[in-house]
Amino acid sequence: MIEVRDLRVGYAGRVVARVPELDVGAGECVAIVGESGSGKSTTLLSLLGLTEGADVSGNIKVCGVDVLKAAPRELRAIRGARVALVMQSPQAALSPTTRLGVLMRRALKLHGLPAGGRVMADAAEAVMLDPGILRRYPHEISGGQAQRFAIALAIALGAEVILADEPTSALDVTVQAEVVGVLRRLREERGLALLLVSHDLALVSTIADRVLVMRDGAVVESGPAAEVLSRPAHPYTRELLEALP
Amino acid sequence: MTLLRAQDVTLGYGGVPVVHGVTLDIAEGGAGLIGESGSGKTTLARAFLGLLTPMSGTIWYGTQNLRKADRRAFRADVQPVFQAESLDPRMRVGRSIAEALPRADRHRVPELLEQVGLAPDLATRRPHQLSGGQRQRVVIARALAVRPRLLVLDEPTSALDVTVQAKVLDLLAGLDTERLLITHNLAIVERLCRTSHVLFAGRVVESGPTADLLGRPAHPYTLALRDAVPKLGGEPPVARGRAEARPAATGCPFRLRCPLAVPECERAPEVREVAGRRVACHRAEDVLTGP
Numbered sequence: 001m002i003e004v005r006d007l008r009v010g011y012a013g014r015v016v017a018r019v020p021e022l023d024v025g026a027g028e029c030v031a032i033v034g035e036s037g038s039g040k041s042t043t044l045l046s047l048l049g050l051t052e053g054a055d056v057s058g059n060i061k062v063c064g065v066d067v068l069k070a071a072p073r074e075l076r077a078i079r080g081a082r083v084a085l086v087m088q089s090p091q092a093a094l095s096p097t098t099r100l101g102v103l104m105r106r107a108l109k110l111h112g113l114p115a116g117g118r119v120m121a122d123a124a125e126a127v128m129l130d131p132g133i134l135r136r137y138p139h140e141i142s143g144g145q146a147q148r149f150a151i152a153l154a155i156a157l158g159a160e161v162i163l164a165d166e167p168t169s170a171l172d173v174t175v176q177a178e179v180v181g182v183l184r185r186l187r188e189e190r191g192l193a194l195l196l197v198s199h200d201l202a203l204v205s206t207i208a209d210r211v212l213v214m215r216d217g218a219v220v221e222s223g224p225a226a227e228v229l230s231r232p233a234h235p236y237t238r239e240l241l242e243a244l245p
Numbered sequence: 246m247t248l249l250r251a252q253d254v255t256l257g258y259g260g261v262p263v264v265h266g267v268t269l270d271i272a273e274g275g276a277g278l279i280g281e282s283g284s285g286k287t288t289l290a291r292a293f294l295g296l297l298t299p300m301s302g303t304i305w306y307g308t309q310n311l312r313k314a315d316r317r318a319f320r321a322d323v324q325p326v327f328q329a330e331s332l333d334p335r336m337r338v339g340r341s342i343a344e345a346l347p348r349a350d351r352h353r354v355p356e357l358l359e360q361v362g363l364a365p366d367l368a369t370r371r372p373h374q375l376s377g378g379q380r381q382r383v384v385i386a387r388a389l390a391v392r393p394r395l396l397v398l399d400e401p402t403s404a405l406d407v408t409v410q411a412k413v414l415d416l417l418a419g420l421d422t423e424r425l426l427i428t429h430n431l432a433i434v435e436r437l438c439r440t441s442h443v444l445f446a447g448r449v450v451e452s453g454p455t456a457d458l459l460g461r462p463a464h465p466y467t468l469a470l471r472d473a474v475p476k477l478g479g480e481p482p483v484a485r486g487r488a489e490a491r492p493a494a495t496g497c498p499f500r501l502r503c504p505l506a507v508p509e510c511e512r513a514p515e516v517r518e519v520a521g522r523r524v525a526c527h528r529a530e531d532v533l534t535g536p
Contacts, residue, residue, distance in 0.1 A: 035406035036377075142489050172281035172429065175489060177473035177482035184481060199407060203475040206482065230478055243411035244477060245432035 001026055001161045001193040002047060007058035009039070009046050016054075016217045017042040026160065027191040029183075031204040031225065033240070034214035040197045043214070044163050047195070048083060049075050063160060081111045084154030086164040091146040094138035100149055101134030104156055111157055123156035124149075127182045144175035148182060155186070161193045162186075169200065180207060201240060205229045213237045247271055248322065248395050248423065249293050249311075254302035256288050256447075262300060264288050264447040268516075271395065271425050274439030277455060278427045279470065285447035286427045287399055293425060294325050294397055324388035326398045331384060332372040338383045339368025345390035357386040361416055378409035385416065395423045402433065431459060431474055443467045445499055446492035453522025463519050463529040465503045497526070505531060 004022035008015055017039030024030045032040040045051050047060055049067050060067040063082045065074055079085075087093065094103065101120060108115035121131035127148040133141060141149065147167055154162055164183070168176040184207060186192045198204050204211060208225040213234065221234040232238045247270040256264040264285040270276075271293070278286040291297040292304055295311055304311040306319055332341055342358070343351045355365035361382040372380055381401060388396055401417070402410040414436055417424065426437055434441050434455055441455040443466060451464040462468040469485040485504055492498040500510040509527050519529045526532065 035408065144489055172488070173431075173473040173482075174281065174469050174484065176475075177484040178488050180475075180482055181484050200475065201407075202477045202479075203482075205477050206475045206479060226478070239408055241477070243408040245411065245414060245430070245436050 001063055002030075002195060003059070003061040004047070005059040007043065007046065007060060008056070009042050009051055010055045011053065013055075017046070017214070018218050019043050019058075019212070020219065021222075022212065024161070024193045024195050026193050027187055028210070029187060029194040029196060029208045030210045030212070031196040031198055031208035032212045032214055033198055033201055033204055035199060035240075037216070038214040039217040040214050041165050042217075044165055044195065044197050047163060048079050048085065050085075077111075080107065081113075081157045082159060083161040083163060084151075084157065084159040086147065086150045086154070086162055086167045088166040088170050089143075089146075090150035091138050091141075091143065094146065094149075096138055099135055099137055100141070104134065104153055107153060108156060113157065119156055123152040126155045126186065127152045128178070142175070144171050144179055147171065147179050151179075151182060151186070155190075159192065161195070163195050163197075165197045166199070167196070168203070169198070176203075183207070201229060202244060213240070247273075248307065249425075250305040251289070251292065252303045252305060254289075254292060254299045254304060256285070256292050256297055257300050258288075260300075262447070264292075264444075266302065267444075267447075267449050268302075269442050269449055269452060271423070272440045273423060275424045275426060275437050277434035277438035277441040278425065278444060279429070279431060279434055279441055280444035281429060281470075283446075284444040286444050288447075289444070290325075290397055290399055290425065290427045294323060295319060321391045322394045324391060324393040324396055326385055326388045326396050326401050328381075328384075328400060328404055330380075330404075332380060334372050337369055337371055338375065338380075341383065342368070342387045342390055345387050350390075353390070357390055358383075360389060361386045362412070376409070377405050378413060381405060381409075381413050382416065385413075389420070389422070393422060395425060396420070397425045397427075399427045400429070401426070403428070403430065431470060435459060443470070448498060448525065449516070449523075450499065450526065451522060451524045453524075457521055461520070461533060463522060463524045463533050464499075464526045465505050465528070465532050466499050468532055469502075499526075 002024040004019055007019040009017040034040045046056055047062055063078050065078050104120050105115040120134055124131045129148050168179050187194055205225055211225040211228050212219050212222040215236050221228055221237045249271045251267050251269050254267050255262050280286045306314045339354050342354050346353060354368055358365050363382050402413050418437055438455050441458050442449050443451045445466045451467045458467055459471055462471055472483040472485055475482045486502040490501040493501050496511040497514050500506040505528050514525045514527050516523050516525045520533055
């Protein structure tokens with residue numbers, strides 16, 4: 001679903017992310033871990049061509065679309081529909097004066113999909129939300145519900161890939177457990193591909209198949225999550241693991 | 246004799262209580278206040294800092310009611326450490342620290358910077374010229390300036406990267422000042438606090454030695470918190486009960502989220518001693534023996 005080769009993203013001549021190789025297949029979860037400024041979010045955004053003003057080179061294929069060469073229309077067709085982006089605080093992106101159901105219906109219509117009540121209720125139930133929530137406004141729901149609504153939106157639009165940037169780091173730990181449970185189930189039951197950006201190595205170790213460790217814009221280590229996180233080869237990965245309280 | 250003690254303290258804003266009848270001692274060896282957003286932990290910390298007057302009940306500062314105590318002495322004994330963003334952005338950090346010192350002691354700025362592991366020449370920098378970890382150290386240096394007996398730490402490392410956090414925790418663990426730590430991060434409490442208090446919906450639901458509490462919880466909420474924390478290479482975090490149900494207005498506040506709730510839980514549980522800790526749950530024995 002995602003195939004990246006020799007990716008370089010730079011701003012004003014300074015390279016902020018270099019990723020030689022990144023593949024995510026259907027039903028797989030790959031995590032990019034690292035600290036602030038490591039280039040992990042930049043890498044994620046470049047997959048949808050969302051790094052405005054940056055110099056991007058290399059090859060990026062997402063759902064068969066060559067992101068760096070695609071026409072804006074082609075990019076619009078994958079953004080939001082086949083590839084969904086889940087950010088840290090989805091509530092900030094939801095219009096405060098629009099009910100969630102109206103918002104979902106608009107998104108479905110925008111992508112030329114049927115926007116029936118059944119489709120929307122099913123999507124809500126897939127992420128363990130009561131469909132009644134579609135009548136609410138964004139300020140009437142909690143952070144965990146907003147995050148699951150963002151995932152429900154992806155389900156309704158038939159997303160095959162979810163790109164998630166710190167999707168649970170603003171949530172209480174008990175709510176995080178629920179959201180992670182939803183992501184794991186969708187991956188198993190629907191074969192969703194999941195690319196997760198996170199600073200939380202413990203969380204990543206419980207959900208990811210493979211992991212890339214980034215520091216100062218470069219991938220310092222990558223491989224199967226169980227391997228990298230139990231027998232780290234790079235001193236920085238070791239430092240990250242030892243720093244866990 | 247503990248330095249600070251809350252006795253049946255109810256706290257609120259605009260006449261609406263958010264912390265209900267809390268009794269707890271800040272015991273030696275570090276005390277942790279654990280709970281999720283909205284549980285009342287920061288409100289309780291504000292009361293311990295004398296920044297919020299109880300609606301009812303008493304905060305004891307030694308043998309005095311904090312409301313009537315000498316503020317100057319209290320400020321020298323109890324100092325807050327908030328997140329690094331509490332520094333004045335326009336002020337050089339040396340001056341920020343000097344402000345907290347009596348005029349005759351201002352020569353101690355370099356010594357305080359060294360105490361928190363910073364080079365004394367950083368004193369001429371402004372906060373934005375420092376990293377997040379360095380800023381947090383400055384905040385700690387400023388709090389240490391008056392040689393307090395107790396630091397009240399409200400999420401002191403939650404905005405920091407994990408490698409930076411580890412160094413700030415080492416610093417805090419090495420100080421010989423007592424601490425009250427407010428956090429949602431159980432691993433940090435384990436590291437810094439011998440005693441812990443778990444808050445839910447403004448009530449202390451379990452108190453006791455941290456190792457016992459997290460090793461073998463007696464309250465279903467403590468259990469839910471502990472099992473929700475992802476562990477490196479461990480099983481995926483477990484969601485026990487419904488994490489987003491609102492606290493119940495009557496009876497046990499946790500009952501709408503609790504997987505063990507029974508009709509008896511419609512009656513508010515008394516705080517009682519069970520297995521070396523204080524717990525407010527009708528089913529504490531069942532939680533302890535576990536499934």
